Amino acid sequence: MRKVKLGSQVLQAQAMEAKGDFVNFEGQAFYRIQKVNALPPFFMTLVSPYDHWLFVASNGGLTAGRAEAENALFPYYTDDKLIDNAAFTGPRTLIRAENKDDQSLSLWEPFDPNERGWYQIERNLYKSLQADQLVFEEINQDLQLRFAYRWAFSQKHGFVRDCWLENLSDQNQKIECLDGLENLLPYGVETLMQDRRSTLVDAYKKNELEPETALGIFSLSSNIVDKAEPSESLIANVVWSPQKPDLCLLSSAQIKNFQQGGDLEAETFTKAQKAAWLALRRWDLKVGQKVQWSLVAEVGLSTAKVHNLKAELQAPGIAASLEKEIAQSRLELESLVAKADGLQCSGNALVQSRHYSNVLYNIMRGGLFESGYQIDSQDFKQYLKLSNRPLALKEQSLLDSLPAKLTYSELLSFVQNSANLDMRRLASEYLPLSFSRRHGDPSRPWNRFSIQHLDEQGQKILNYEGNWRDIFQNWEALAYSFPAFIEGMIFKFVNASTVDGYNPYRIAKNGIDWEVIEPDDSWSFIGYWGDHQLIYLLRLLEHCEKHYPQKLAGLCNENCFVYADVPYRLKSYAEILQDPQDTILFDQALHAQAESRFKEIGADGKLIWNADKPLRANLGEKIMLSLLTKLYNLVPGGGIWMNTQRPEWNDANNALVGQGLSMVSLYYLRRFMAFMLDWISNDEGEWHLNSTLMALYKDLNLIVKEHSNKERFSDSERKDFMDRMGLAGEAYRQLAYRGELGVKEPLRLKDLHEFCEQTLELVDRSIAENRKENALYHAYNLLALEEKEAQIEHLYEMLEGQVAVLSAEKLNPAEALEVLDALKASAMYRENQYSYLLYPDRQLAGFLEKNRIRPEQIEGKQLSHALLEKDVQGDYHFKGQFRNAKDLKAALEKLALEDQAEAVDAEAKFWFELYEQSFVHREFTGRSGTFYGYEGLGSIYWHMVSKLLLAVQENLRAAKHNGASADVLGRLIDHYYEIRAGIGANKSPQLYGAFPFDAYSHTPSTAGAQQPGMTGQVKEDVLNRWSELGLEVRAGQLHLDPFFLAEDEFLQEGRSFKYVDAAGQWQSLDVEAGELAFSYCSVPFIYRKAQKAELRIEFFGAAPEEYSEQQINEKWSRSLFDRHHEIQVIRVDLPLH
Structure with a gap:
């Protein structure tokens, strides 16, 4: 490598590799990435237990604020801009060290994104294991100085940045340091305004310094409005320091002067320019001396609050208060995670940290039951008013009789005193969740988050919100720690489903929401996703049946379920055939009617109403409607027809809408049918379905019976099957849309069992047809x-298909191994990450390679001059405005009107075929095949990899139950740990590209991990963790069989394990060497390696019980699930392997 000079300065090249380790920083546990600048900048989330949000890049670029993006301290841009803006947004530090020889100054700018090798430096990044603090550290080997700063949270004061400067040399050093924050926003700047009109925003900026305390006050001169009326800006953002500096700057204007050795002049007021708060400090640092200072930033202070803050700063003790507030923030965040069983004591620190992180992000998306099963009756009453104001008024006397606090089960018993089915429904689906927010951040700009923490009285707000297809998967993982709420989750799920068998877009505590067409937004669209409808509901039903057998059966004929009044109307079957990509009408009148009812009644206004009450259903009808809706869209041999204008799990396969058939949904339908068969196998009872749904069932039953023994369909037989099924579905929808569901009719479960068996035969043959010669299975057709x-x-093959077929409960262990072996040998395996792509990578044609037509291809064609351009080499190219065949069709139609009708008639077919030959749009699956990030080409989507891991784990347990050989089990275990090794916790930072214990959404071929934290992957990882620890619930009993738990999980040295018990109190236990510990339903479990199996349950105030079997009987399992706080600890001796 050749030397490079800048002027006379030789730049210092540094060969680096990032490494990770666990360390203590200032007495606290952190994971450190050494030489973090060896990695491309990556993005992170810091988490507060309150309403702070802070998104930060590894190069220091960030945005932060409270509650939502509109309350920002720094501009809320997309992550790429935050990374690019790191040089002038957020922390800025400039250090001048005096050289004793000639009194010259050495200028050092730690974390300068444009650093080119002026000094020999080392940059390290530390993240706390609780995910609440981040430390940036830079060591200057030439100047022998170390500088570090830490971001942390204070509920009272906001965002705290602590800084340290240490003299590492063997002589004293005279230091000047200019340090602070740049590009601070005043309060009241909306994100859209900042993004599009930031130059206008600058004109309104007013930056002031309160001289007695150096309190920086950042406000607008007035609110930015275009109306000819006054609009005072009476709220400000602030920055201050407990250690008063020598002087302060309110802009970045004097930085250049400081860099060139000049003196600074204090600034007390600046205007019409980007704000900063930069403090000058001077020290004579002794050998080994370390100095510390802090600065604090907060958003949204009124005039009175700024006066109060000024008074507080003039009193002593503020620095000590900050440290206590930071410690309290950490403790409260850790408590939230502990209540969801996120704390463990394992010999593998990365696995332990990854579980904490997974649980943290799971509850951030789905929420947490902070008080366990305890209900605050005041919140329930408020929820009832928001849901159905007339009902709340009508049931006032019952509500008044509620005690201030009661349990969820007590609430359900209490409402049985009301004859009103809506009281039963609303009480059942009441979920007292908090800490939830949509997974929006600068790397996911299409989602907007809102963190609701405290109300105006300072009381904790119980609320949740999320995309429907996201939040239920997080609830599934949460339900393992709070099993009794599974009933409410099922109620919420099915009561958000429509009368045509689908679900809305968003769901929240106060109801549902759907997409509407927004003409100015090219991303605006409407439709229903498919696969989530089946598998999410199924997994909730499975969970309920395992933990509380017979609970579902009791709900199947209970008419306390309802239908969401989503104003979408699927077109007739004939219209769907004509244009399968345009199948849904948006009923504006219905939308307006629902919105009007919502304003009048509350959330129940968005339900379908029958006269003076919501249209009723039972759980049996809800389940059957979901199944039959998928079934009447079955295309034998191909999958479920995707004709509701939305793709499935993979949004990027959006072009499959209309022309796509989902084997993924069919695999999940297969699992649903298998569940049904097992569930109702010995039930001699009956369900009661409305006559319209019963008619649909009878129609489909007849068609299925006729074809259940058919080995293979011809193309004409397949179309006939489709037509009959599709028309049956249309007949149901026409009546259902009019509210004509009729009276209830009995359906014998014996007959339903037979129907499921025959349907399963039909489905299984389609699955068999989709097995490829290489043992992989098709995902979409x-x-x-x-x-x-x-x-x-x-x-082409897709990872999603292998995951779904492995989850279908169709394959025996040998067949599952064939799939896994073939997958490892396929082009989906990405060797450098030892993990799997969503689909094989491929090289897209270069710009000059595509759209190339030889002259002989168009010889004699009259319309070539109108449709093509000729280049200098004599080749032809479709004109640039022809994005797709629709554009070509429009051009031909226009030519036909311009005296070219005869030529158009003669050549139209040719031009369409030539266009398709050139671009092969028939095989276009969507943006998945045209971009290189997210779910695109060459990208690993980690959620699907964890879904694969879950599917392997389920096959592994099934193989164990069915007596598979040791060889088969061993091979499945090998696959499990090979796949898990590809997931972050087992990787170095250099390979992963980020902190390895944090989940990320995807890893493109060109970068490290992208989109931090709030990904669906965390749900699968939590479920897999419980299985590794051997937890399995069957028939209401908890079984403990960690037969594939890794040996390194057991401690080498004893240590204390802290957890939060079922009463919400912190507790601790000593865990010895050779043991591991975790909590489940807030009860601690301690595993120990021993000679023989033994289980010991220790109680509060009662003698322990010992068992030779590794399972907990139904009584104590129920006590555990219902969090009765009777069990103190469960100790399990595991026989040595």
């Missing part, structure tokens, strides 16, 4: 429709 034929074309 293409449907080509003719008047009397339906043809199926296969697409």
Whole structure:
């Protein structure tokens, strides 16, 4: 490598590799990435137990604020801009060290993103294991100085930045340090205003320094409005320091002067420019001396609060108060995670930290039951008013009789005193969750978050919100720690489903929401996702049946369920055939009616109403509607027809809408049918379905019976099957949309069992047809429709298909191993990350390679001059405005009107075929095949990898139950740990590109991990963790069989394990060497390696009980699930392998 000079300065090249380790920093546990600048900048989330949000890049670029993006301290931009803006947004530090020889100054700017090798430096990044603090450290080997700063949270004061400067040399050093924050926002700048009109915002900026305390006050001269009326800005953002500096700057204007050795002049007022708060401090640092200072920033202070803060700063003790507030913030965050069983004591520190992180992000998306099963009756009453004001008024006397505090089960018993079914429904689906927010951040700009923490009286707000297809998966993991709330989760799920068998877009405590067409937003669209409808509901039902057998059966004929009044109307079957990509009408009148009812009644206004009450259903009807809706869209041999204008799990496969067939949904339908067969196998009872749904069931039953023994469908037979099923579905929808559901009719479960068996035979044959020669399975297929034929074309292989078929409960262990072996040998395996792509990577044609037509291809064509351009080499190219065949069609139609009708008639077919030959849009699956990040080409999508791990784990446990050989079990265990090794916790920072214990959404081929934290992956990882620890619930009993738990999980040295018990109190236990500990339902479990299996349950105030079997009987399992706080600890001796 050749030397590089800048002027006379030789730049110092540094070969680096990032490494990670666990360390203590200022007495607290952190994970450190050494030489973090060896990695491309990556993005992170710091988490507060309150309403702070802070998104930060590893190069220091950040945005932060309270509650939502509109309350920002720094501009809220997308993550790429935050990384690019690190040089002038957020922390800025400039250090001048005096050289004793000639009194010259050495200038050092720690964390300068444009650093080119002026000094020999080392940059390290530390993240607390609780995810609440981040430390940036830079060591200057030439100047022998170390500088570090830490971000932390204070509920009372906001965002705290502590700084340290240490003299590492063997002589005293004279130091001047200019340190603070740049590009601070005044309060009241909306994100859209800052993004589009930031130059206008600057004109309103007014930056002031209160001289007695150096309190920086950042406000607008007035609110930015275009109306000709006054609009005072009476709220400000502030920055201050407990250690008063020598002088302060309110802008960055004098930085250049400081860099060049000049003196600074204090600034007490600046205007019409970007704000800063920069403090000058001077020290004579002794050998080994370390100095510390802090600065604090907060958003949204009124005039009175600023006066109060000034008075507080003039009193002593503020620095000590900050440290206590930071410690309290950490403790409260850790408590939230502990209540969801996120704390463990394992010999593998990365696995332990990863579980904490997974649980943290799971409850951030789905929420947490902070008080366990305890209900605050005041919140329930308020929830009832928000849901149904007339009902709350009508039931006032019952509500008044509620005690101030009661349990969830007590609440359900209490409302049985009301004859009103809506009271039963609303009480059941009442979920006292907090800490929840949509997974929006600068790397996910399409989602907007709102963190609701405290109300105006300072009381904790219980609230949750999320995309419907996201929040239920987080609830599934949460339900393992709070099993009794599974009933409420199921109520919330099915009561948000429509009369045509689908679900809305968003869900929250105060109801549901759906998408509307927004003409100015090109991303605006409407439709229903498919696969989530089945698998999410199924997993909730499975969980309920395992923990509380017979609970579901009791709900199947209880008419306390309802339908969401989403104003979408699926078109007729004939219209869907004509254009399968345009199948849903948005009923504006229905939308307006629902919104009007919402304003009048509350959240129940968005339900379908039948006269003076919501239209009723029972759980059996809800389950059957979900199943039958998928079934009447079955295309034999191909999958479930995706004809509701939305893709499935993978949004990026959006072009499959209409022409796509989902084997993924069919695999999940297969698992649903298997569950049904097992669930109702010995039930001689009956369900009561409305006559319209019963008619649909009978129609489909007849069609299925006729085809249950059919080995393979011809194209014409397939189309006939489709037509009959599709028309049956249409007949149901027409009546259902009019509210004509009819009276209840009995359906014998014996008959339903037979129907499920025959449907399963039909489904299994389609699955068999989709097995490829290489043992992999198709995920999606293409449907080509003719008047009397339906043809199926296969697409390339996808990871999603292998995950779904492994989850379908169709494959035996040997077949599962064939899939896993084939997957490892496939082009989906990305060797450098030892993990799996969503689909094989491929090289897209270069710009000059595509859209190239030889002259002989168009010889004699009259319309070539109108549709093509000729280049200097004599080749032809479609004109640039032809983005797709629709544009080409529009151009041909226009030519037909311009005296070219005869030529258009003669050549139109040719031009369409040539266009398709050039671009192969028939195989276009969506943006998944045209971009390189997210779910795109060459990208690993970690959620699907963890889904794969979960599927392997389920097959592994099934194999164990079914008596598989040791060899088969061993191979499945090998696959499990190989796949897990590819997931972050087992990787170095250099390979992962971020902190390895944090979940990230995806890893493109060109960068490290992207989109931090709030990904669906965390749910799968939590479930897998419980299985590794051997926890399995069957028939209401907890079984403990950690037969594939890694040996390194057991401690080498004893230590204390702290957890939060079922009463919400911190507790601790001593865990010895050779043991490991974790909490489950807030009860501690301690595993110990021993000669023989033994289980010991220790109680509060009662003698312990010992068992030779590794399972907990139904009585104590129920006590555990219901958090009765009777069990003190469960100790399990595991026989040595």
